[in-house]
Structures are given as C-alpha cells and as structure tokens.
Amino acid sequence: MKYQVDEKGFYGDFGGAFIPEMLYPNVEELRKNYIQISDSESFQKEFQSLLIDYVGRPTPLYFAERLSEKYNTKIYLKREDLCHTGAHKINNTIGQILMAQRLGKNRIIAETGAGQHGVATATVCALMGIQCIVYMGALDIKRQAPNVARMKMLGAEVRAAQSGSKTLKDATNEAIRDWINNPVDTHYIIGSVVGPHPYPDMVARFQSVISAETQAQLLEKEGRDYPDHVVACVGGGSNAAGLYYHFLENPQVNIIAVEAAGKGIDSGASAATSALGKEGIIHGSKTLLMQTPDGQITEPYSISAGLDYPGVGPMHAHLFRSQRAEFISIPDQEAMDWGLTLSQMEGIIPAIETAHAFAILDIRKFLPEDVVVFNCSGRGDKDLDTYIDHFKL
Amino acid sequence: MNRIDQTFQKNEKLLSIYFSAGHPELEDTVPILRALQDSGVDMVEIGLPFSDPLADGPTIQESSTRALRNGMSTEKLFQQLENIRENIHIPLVLMGYFNPMMQYGIERFCQKCQAIGIDGLIIPDLPVDLYHLHYKELFDQYNLYNMFLISPQTSEERIRYIDSVSSGFIYMVSSASVTGAQSTFGNTQEAYFRRIAEMQLHTPQVVGFGISNAETYRAATRFSRGAIIGSAFIKFLGEKGVDAIPDFIKSIR
Numbered sequence: 323m324k325y326q327v328d329e330k331g332f333y334g335d336f337g338g339a340f341i342p343e344m345l346y347p348n349v350e351e352l353r354k355n356y357i358q359i360s361d362s363e364s365f366q367k368e369f370q371s372l373l374i375d376y377v378g379r380p381t382p383l384y385f386a387e388r389l390s391e392k393y394n395t396k397i398y399l400k401r402e403d404l405c406h407t408g409a410h411k412i413n414n415t416i417g418q419i420l421m422a423q424r425l426g427k428n429r430i431i432a433e434t435g436a437g438q439h440g441v442a443t444a445t446v447c448a449l450m451g452i453q454c455i456v457y458m459g460a461l462d463i464k465r466q467a468p469n470v471a472r473m474k475m476l477g478a479e480v481r482a483a484q485s486g487s488k489t490l491k492d493a494t495n496e497a498i499r500d501w502i503n504n505p506v507d508t509h510y511i512i513g514s515v516v517g518p519h520p521y522p523d524m525v526a527r528f529q530s531v532i533s534a535e536t537q538a539q540l541l542e543k544e545g546r547d548y549p550d551h552v553v554a555c556v557g558g559g560s561n562a563a564g565l566y567y568h569f570l571e572n573p574q575v576n577i578i579a580v581e582a583a584g585k586g587i588d589s590g591a592s593a594a595t596s597a598l599g600k601e602g603i604i605h606g607s608k609t610l611l612m613q614t615p616d617g618q619i620t621e622p623y624s625i626s627a628g629l630d631y632p633g634v635g636p637m638h639a640h641l642f643r644s645q646r647a648e649f650i651s652i653p654d655q656e657a658m659d660w661g662l663t664l665s666q667m668e669g670i671i672p673a674i675e676t677a678h679a680f681a682i683l684d685i686r687k688f689l690p691e692d693v694v695v696f697n698c699s700g701r702g703d704k705d706l707d708t709y710i711d712h713f714k715l
Numbered sequence: 716m717n718r719i720d721q722t723f724q725k726n727e728k729l730l731s732i733y734f735s736a737g738h739p740e741l742e743d744t745v746p747i748l749r750a751l752q753d754s755g756v757d758m759v760e761i762g763l764p765f766s767d768p769l770a771d772g773p774t775i776q777e778s779s780t781r782a783l784r785n786g787m788s789t790e791k792l793f794q795q796l797e798n799i800r801e802n803i804h805i806p807l808v809l810m811g812y813f814n815p816m817m818q819y820g821i822e823r824f825c826q827k828c829q830a831i832g833i834d835g836l837i838i839p840d841l842p843v844d845l846y847h848l849h850y851k852e853l854f855d856q857y858n859l860y861n862m863f864l865i866s867p868q869t870s871e872e873r874i875r876y877i878d879s880v881s882s883g884f885i886y887m888v889s890s891a892s893v894t895g896a897q898s899t900f901g902n903t904q905e906a907y908f909r910r911i912a913e914m915q916l917h918t919p920q921v922v923g924f925g926i927s928n929a930e931t932y933r934a935a936t937r938f939s940r941g942a943i944i945g946s947a948f949i950k951f952l953g954e955k956g957v958d959a960i961p962d963f964i965k966s967i968r
Contacts, residue, residue, distance in 0.1 A: 342770040342839040343829060343864040344888055452766070485776045486766060497770045499893045505868050506891075601842065603814040604767070616788040617764040617815030 324644055325570040325637070331519025333609075334644060336636035341517035341606045344502045348510075349606075351425065353520045359424050360417065360527060372416050373531060377406045378451070378632030379413075381532075383539035383695070388667045395688035398549070399670070399698040400536055402561060409673065409700030410561045411442035415511055417528030419446040422509035429508040430454045433497040433559075435462055435490035436443045436627030438700065439468025439513030444478035454478040457496040459489035466627065467563025469704060487621045491632055494605050516556025518606030522563075522635050530609035536569055537694055544693055551688065553578040554697040555679040557593070557629035559638045561699035566641075576648065578686070580679045581636060583651035593622035596642045596653035604632065609639040625654040625708065626674035628700070644650060652681040658712050661702060673700035676710060717836045717882040718806040719860055722757055723919050725861030726791030729941025730932070730968055731921060732948050733760040733810060735778035736795070736888045737787025739953055744795045746957050748803050754964035756805065760837060760943060763792060763811030770839045772895035774946035778953070789819045793827050800832040808862065810837040810884075825857040835883045846879050859875060863888050867907045872912065881918040886913060887939060894929045897925025912938040932967050 331337050331353070340350055347352050359365055373379040381401045402410035415432075420431060432454070435438030440456040447454035451507045456473055460482040464471055473480050481486035486492040494517075501510045515522040515529075536548040552569055554562035556579045569575040584592035592598060599610035604619060611633035612620045624630040634642075661677040664670050672680070676699045688694050703711065711715060732751050736744045744761070751759055764779035764787050771779070789904065795960060801809070809828060812884060816824045816838065828836070836859055841850070843863050855859050860881065860883035865874050868891060889904055890897055922935035923943035935942040949965045 323772065338845065340840045340845070341842060343842070343869060343877075344770065344866045344891065344893075346842065347866075347868040347870070485773070486780065491767060495767050495769045499772070502770065503892050505866075600818070603812075605769070606840070613818065614813070615818065616790070617818030618783060619814070620766075663879055 349546035403701035427509035438644035444476035526563040530567035533568040582629035591623035671702035731758040733945035737782030748810035908938040
C-alpha cells in the first residue's frame with residue numbers, strides 16, 4: 323500500500339486535512355464513516371446497480387486499430403466518454419449521493435469549473451430528489467453557458483462565486499464557506515481527488531471502477547489483467563486516479579500523467595502543476611500547487627476548463643515526487659490538434675481535457691508489443707464552441 | 716511573561732480588533748496600530764492577507780484581495796513591523812493562513828515574529844492535532860502562543876483537548892459561520908456562550924465572528940473574557956479612514 327493513502331490521511335508527504343476548526347465536525351463525520359458505509363453490502367448493491375443501469379457501465383475497452391497501426395503499438399481506449407452525462411465524473415457523484423443519504427444529509431453543495439462536475443452532481447440530486455446548490459466562478463458562468471443551463475434544467479441552483487479570480491478555485495472556496503455555514507444538514511460533493519482527507523481517497527475509490535473494469539477487460543482481450551502503460555490527463559486528477567487505482571502497486575504498469583501546458587510552461591499561462599508547482603496547502607490538502615514566492619495561489623491557464631486547477635490531488639503529488647508516475651505536459655495547440663485527429667481516425671470527438679492525454683503519442687514512443695490504455699475520460703460535445711472557434715469549422 | 720497573559724491579568728474584559736494588513740492603503744499598518752492603542756484597545760490581530768481565505772466572509776476576502784493588490788506580502792509586513800515595539804506595547808497577534816507561512820519557512824517565520832515582538836499566532840487552517848504533532852515545539856522555542864478556534868459544533872471532548880494544548884486564549888467562533896456573517900446574537904448563541912463558560916476551561920475564551928457593535932460586544936463578553944471585532948472594523952475603516960478609528964472604538968465600549 324505504498325501509493326495509497328495511509329491511516330493519517332497522507333500520501334507520502336502530501337494530503338492531510340488542513341481545515342478550519344469549523345469544518346472539523348463535518349470532515350470528521352465523513353472520515354469516520356466513509357469506508358464502513360461504502361464497503362457495506364447495501365451500499366455496494368445500490369452503487370453497482372446504478373452504475374450499470376443508470377450510468378451505463380461497464381464502459382467498453384476499445385482497441386483503437388487505426389491509431390495502433392499508425393503509432394505501432396497496442397492502443398486501448400477506456401470509454402468513459404460513454405457514461406451518462408458524458409464523462410467519468412458521474413461515477414463519483416453517484417457514490418457520494420449514496421454516501422450523503424446514509425449520513426442523513428438533505429442538502430448537497432458542489433463546486434464546478436467547466437460545469438461537468440456541476441452537471442453530474444445536479445443529475446444525481448435530481449435522481450434522488452435532493453436539493454442541489456452548485457458554486458461556479460462568475461467568469462466560468464459566462465464562459466460555460468450551456469452547462470449552466472443544463473444544471474438549471476436539472477433543478478439545481480447555480481450560485482456565482484464573485485471572490486478572488488472568479489473561477490474554479492474561488493468556487494471551491496465558496497462551497498467550503500457554505501459548508502462552514504451549514505455544518506449539519508449539508509454534504510459537500512467534491513468533484514476531484516482534492517480537498518481534505520478523506521475526499522481524495524473517497525473520490526479515488528468511487529472512480530476506481532475504471533481500473534477494475536480495465537483489469538477484467540484486458541484479461542479477456544490480452545490474456546493478462548494489466549497493461550504496460552496507463553495514460554490519463556490530470557487537472558485535479560480524478561479520471562487519472564480511477565484509471566491508475568488498481569495498478570498503483572503493480573511495478574509492471576508504467577503510469578503516465580498528462581498535464582496542460584497551456585500556452586507553454588514558461589509562458590505564464592499554464593496549468594502544468596508538476597513543473598510549476600511547489601509544496602503548499604490548497605483547499606485543505608498539502609500538495610503541489612502553483613503559487614507566488616509569497617504563498618499566494620495563482621490562477622492557472624489551459625484552453626480546457628477541466629484542467630486549469632492550480633494544484634493536483636495529493637495522490638498525484640506523491641506519484642510525481644516518488645517518481646512512480648511519468649509526468650508530461652501538452653500545450654493547447656497540440657491538444658486541439660488531437661481533438662481533430664481522434665475524431666477523424668477513430669470517430670470519437672473527445673473533450674479537450676481528454677485530447678491532452680492522446681497528444682503524448684507524438685512525443686512518447688511505445689514498443690510494438692506494449693499495451694497502452696488511455697482514459698478516454700469525456701466526450702467533446704461541451705467543447706464544440708471552442709473547437710468551432712479554433713478550427714473555423 | 717507573554718503580553719497576552721499580562722493583558723488577561725490586567726483586564727476583566729478585553730476588546731480586540733482584527734484588520735487586514737495593507738488595507739485600505741499599503742502603509743496604513745503602523746498608523747492603524749497606533750490609533751487602536753491610543754483608543755484603548757487591549758489587543759490586536761494583524762491579518763496577513765491570503766489569496767484564498769476560506770474561513771472568511773466577503774468583507775475580509777475583499778480587504779485581503781485589496782491588500783494583496785496594494786503590494787502586501789509577508790516580507791513587507793515584517794518590514795513595516797520592524798520597530799513596532801518602540802511605540803506599541805499591547806499584545807500583537809498575527810492571524811493568517813498556513814500556506815504563506817510555509818512558503819516563508821515556518822522556523823524563519825517564528826524567528827522573525829519573536830524578533831519583532833509578536834506574541835502569538837492564529838492560523839485557522841492549521842488543525843490543533845497537526846500543530847501538536849509537528850509545530851508546537853518550534854512555537855514554544857520562539858515564545859509564540861498559538862490560539863485555536865472552537866465553534867458551536869465542536870465536541871466537549873475536543874474542546875478539552877484544545878484547552879490542554881492552548882496558550883493565550885481560545886478563540887470562540889460565535890456561530891456556525893465564516894467571519895462577518897452575523898449582526899445580532901440570539902438565544903442559541905447565548906446558550907453556547909453559557910455552556911462553554913460552565914466548562915471552566917483553564918484557557919480564557921474570547922468570542923469572535925459576528926461582533927459588530929456595542930450590543931453584540933456586551934452579549935459576547937457576558938460569559939467570556941473578551942471579544943474580537945474584524946469585519947465591522949474593516950468596513951468602518953474603508954468608509955471613514957484611519958483618523959476616525961477612535962470614534963469606532965468609542966461606539967463599542
């Protein structure tokens with residue numbers, strides 16, 4: 323269990339719960355109960371049946387023949403883009419809404435950047451008939467109008483975060499403030515493997531269905547239950563945590579994390595936290611984050627809204643520092659080009675986040691016999707406007 | 716003896732003021748401290764601004780953002796406070812989030828505080844358990860008190876633990892809220908103040924969050940040893956300026 327969370331809530335040097343005392347009772351209640359609840363038979367029964375009947379799992383593990391031929395290696399796509407609501411995000415929100423119900427909570431709050439996690443949260447709240455409030459940066463509300471409309475249509479209230487830089491990190495601050503103000507009846511559904519312990523571990527567990535299915539599917543297709551490489555994009559890192567989860571302790575599996583270089587690592591407009599971040603505290607977790615020398619958290623940039631978080635989850639910070647994972651960063655331009663490449667070579671229009679992962683194929687060589695699994699974490703419908711602008715479609 | 720302890724010995728009820736260093740203007744820190752001392756304030760919390768103050772309401776978020784925009788930083792604040800003990804003798808507490816302190820270097824930060832004559836720290840996002848385990852020794856070495864928060868949701872067992880690790884005072888958050896969210900206190904708060912008073916803790920308690928006028932100050936100090944005013948003072952400062960500080964303090968007690 324070298325790469326999993328330890329009993330104190332740390333991944334090596336990273337993690338923990340650096341939270342104001344006012345949040346302690348909420349987080350402690352969750353910490354004491356999350357494993358027992360999620361391991362219980364009744365929880366698992368409901369969780370698994372919703373993943374199958376509602377989300378549409380298992381998602382296919384698709385052998386990408388044309389890509390494999392072109393890059394002379396064996397490329398598989400784990401098709402999380404086929405999940406209900408269009409991305410892996412819903413695996414976590416299903417798990418957390420069931421958790422919230424068992425903790426007796428009747429009010430849900432969430433943060434969202436691009437709106438994907440907000441939509442996934444609004445969806446499960448509608449499914450369960452629970453009140454839902456989503457915090458979103460005022461700037462993001464303007465940039466992501468269709469997802470705002472989706473959340474509203476699903477019955478959620480979208481509240482604008484007006485503080486700081488008015489983006490994802492500020493929406494997260496607002497959600498945390500809401501939780502401080504409503505400590506008894508409210509559950510906070512965090513959308514990634516970030517935040518105070520036990521969130522990174524809980525979210526990783528709910529997303530671990532991705533690698534559990536991959537194991538079974540590889541056994542069938544390749545006669546062994548592990549690949550040589552797993553590749554995923556990392557913003558906060560939830561789709562990556564899900565794909566890596568069951569392979570973390572298997573040294574035969576190489577782990578590749580792909581970050582957004584934005585306009586270039588040294589351009590001042592980037593989200594490549596492993597290259598630009600320093601150890602610090604963001605949203606209750608000790609991790610790597612982008613900040614000024616004075617310790618003020620800076621605003622990241624990527625063309626993909628799902629990757630522009632100024633930190634990474636503590637699991638990923640540990641994978642980076644311990645060199646268990648290989649970190650590669652991909653600029654906007656290459657990611658956009660790969661959005662087009664994947665569309666035209668495999669008939670799959672990926673989210674721009676997801677396109678970052680595939681773009682490593684141009685710079686990272688694999689052996690012909692290597693089995694490489696990419697997390698095709700989300701579909702590109704939400705990004706059509708950006709694609710249209712970029713390619714003058 | 717630490718100035719905080721002296722102040723509790725000298726005064727039955729304390730009035731303490733919080734402000735964000737660097738707001739309204741970058742160089743206001745020392746003039747504000749002088750005006751507060753001259754107006755009879757017993758203790759001051761100097762806020763080290765942070766980009767993401769997640770325990771604070773809109774007023775302090777805004778003053779922090781503005782202070783940072785004005786050019787405030789840890790280094791700058793320490794420069795401003797370099798000779799502060801030539802004039803200011805009331806206890807001074809630095810209140811800030813943990814990340815800027817980490818980046819400055821915790822030991823270097825403590826050293827600097829001691830050299831300047833800072834009496835203690837309040838770090839809302841450094842939990843008591845982690846402090847106890849990793850930092851208490853260091854703080855003790857530099858004679859710095861570290862004050863912890865409790866809220867109406869804090870269990871009795873945890874309050875006892877916090878009391879056992881505390882020095883200076885316990886910062887009682889008046890209700891389940893971020894800073895600045897209340898304008899009056901109701902029966903729930905009075906019951907909470909009474910409950911804590913009845914626990915007979917060895918560390919004195921000071922109430923903060925939501926104290927804005929003479930009425931809330933009186934209610935807060937009925938069962939505790941003092942009260943901290945932050946958001947209401949910052950709002951006043953933004954509207955009336957440093958010269959009007961005595962008027963604000965007179966309106967409280």
